[in-house]
Amino acid sequence: MPMVSMRQLLDEASKGGYGVGAFNVNNMEQIQAIMEAARETRSPVIIQVSRGARKYSQDRFLFHLMLAAVELYPEIPVALHQDHGNSPETCRSAIDMGFTSVMMDGSLLADGKTPATYEYNVQVTREVVELAHARGVSVEGELGVLGGIEDGHGAGVDAMAHLTDPDQAVDFVEKTGIDALAVAIGTSHGAYKFTRKPDGAVLAMERIVEIHKRLPSTHLVMHGSSSVPKELQDIVNQYGGQIKPTWGVPVEEIQLGIRNGVRKINVDTDNRLAMTGAIRKVFADNPAEFDPRTYLKPARDAMKEVVKARMIAFGQAGHAADYEPLPLEEMAKRYQTEAVVG
Numbered sequence: 001m002p003m004v005s006m007r008q009l010l011d012e013a014s015k016g017g018y019g020v021g022a023f024n025v026n027n028m029e030q031i032q033a034i035m036e037a038a039r040e041t042r043s044p045v046i047i048q049v050s051r052g053a054r055k056y057s058q059d060r061f062l063f064h065l066m067l068a069a070v071e072l073y074p075e076i077p078v079a080l081h082q083d084h085g086n087s088p089e090t091c092r093s094a095i096d097m098g099f100t101s102v103m104m105d106g107s108l109l110a111d112g113k114t115p116a117t118y119e120y121n122v123q124v125t126r127e128v129v130e131l132a133h134a135r136g137v138s139v140e141g142e143l144g145v146l147g148g149i150e151d152g153h154g155a156g157v158d159a160m161a162h163l164t165d166p167d168q169a170v171d172f173v174e175k176t177g178i179d180a181l182a183v184a185i186g187t188s189h190g191a192y193k194f195t196r197k198p199d200g201a202v203l204a205m206e207r208i209v210e211i212h213k214r215l216p217s218t219h220l221v222m223h224g225s226s227s228v229p230k231e232l233q234d235i236v237n238q239y240g241g242q243i244k245p246t247w248g249v250p251v252e253e254i255q256l257g258i259r260n261g262v263r264k265i266n267v268d269t270d271n272r273l274a275m276t277g278a279i280r281k282v283f284a285d286n287p288a289e290f291d292p293r294t295y296l297k298p299a300r301d302a303m304k305e306v307v308k309a310r311m312i313a314f315g316q317a318g319h320a321a322d323y324e325p326l327p328l329e330e331m332a333k334r335y336q337t338e339a340v341v342g
């Protein structure tokens with residue numbers, strides 16, 4: 001199966017009333033973990049690559065690993081997505097390589113740090129929509145500013161300081177024509193999201209409900225949505241790690257979001273913790289080991305288990321065979337006739 005447009009994948013998720021996990025990758029083992037989890041649960045999936053990951057891997061390595069993934073797992077619909085594109089140029093280079101979806105994060109300036117004006121955000125996002133839709137590629141925009149910093153990206157602001165305004169969201173979607181909207185509702189990137197189990201004071205789920213009411217056909221995206229389960233923190237710490245006590249976004253809150261228009265859920269930290277815990281355990285149990293396979297294999301298995309659990313919780317499990325992928329050329333035609341807009 002060729003890579004699928006994210007728009008098609010999320011339209012199908014909307015019809016089926018489920019969410020789709022978007023998992024970040026930097027290397028072969030992470031791609032394998034996700035594809036195995038998708039096969040075992042029969043899930044469509046979004047694999048996403050940050051600018052940091054493209055730099056780390058020299059992105060052509062990752063792209064060719066993705067070609068191997070779709071060749072070896074032909075039954076799985078996969079969208080390849082640029083996470084947090086900082087400029088139209090970054091998005092253009094991803095599209096030229098063959099990504100089927102890009103995020104233009106115009107909530108920040110191109111430095112990936114400074115909060116941008118609303119006008120700037122509209123302008124760069126519209127520019128990316130025009131160039132992407134002409135080639136059938138989907139676009140995610142962001143309104144409001146997320147908390148935290150990951151891979152050098154983020155304003156480092158308090159997560160509750162710049163929540164997405166529902167009125168502005170309506171205007172933003174009208175002016176830009178995006179397929180999916182990342183909303184700021186109090187979540188942060190990285191492991192340290194909340195210092196206690198989050199409640200309504202730190203996680204503004206009612207914003208999602210409100211935005212979905214106003215924009216029923218725009219797919220909403222939750223960033224920074226690892227659950228950071230205590231079991232994963234404990235394994236890291238049991239074998240010499242020093243993760244400070246922290247709370248992520250509970251799976252029940254994500255499921256509430258999914259009932260209210262959330263279709264894409266970004267998860268990275270949980271997978272990082274799972275891999276790190278597994279590697280630390282091998283090193284602690286067998287200090288004489290030095291074959292990388294002896295620790296990368298358990299790391300890959302640990303990540304696969306986390307991804308499987310999320311696929312089941314988000315509801316995407318069992319939906320891989322629901323539809324045939326539309327070629328990007330067909331998506332481009334539909335955008336032209338506005339059949340997928342609105």
Ligand SMILES: [Zn+2]
Nearest residue numbers: 189223224266
């Ligand atoms: Zn993000």
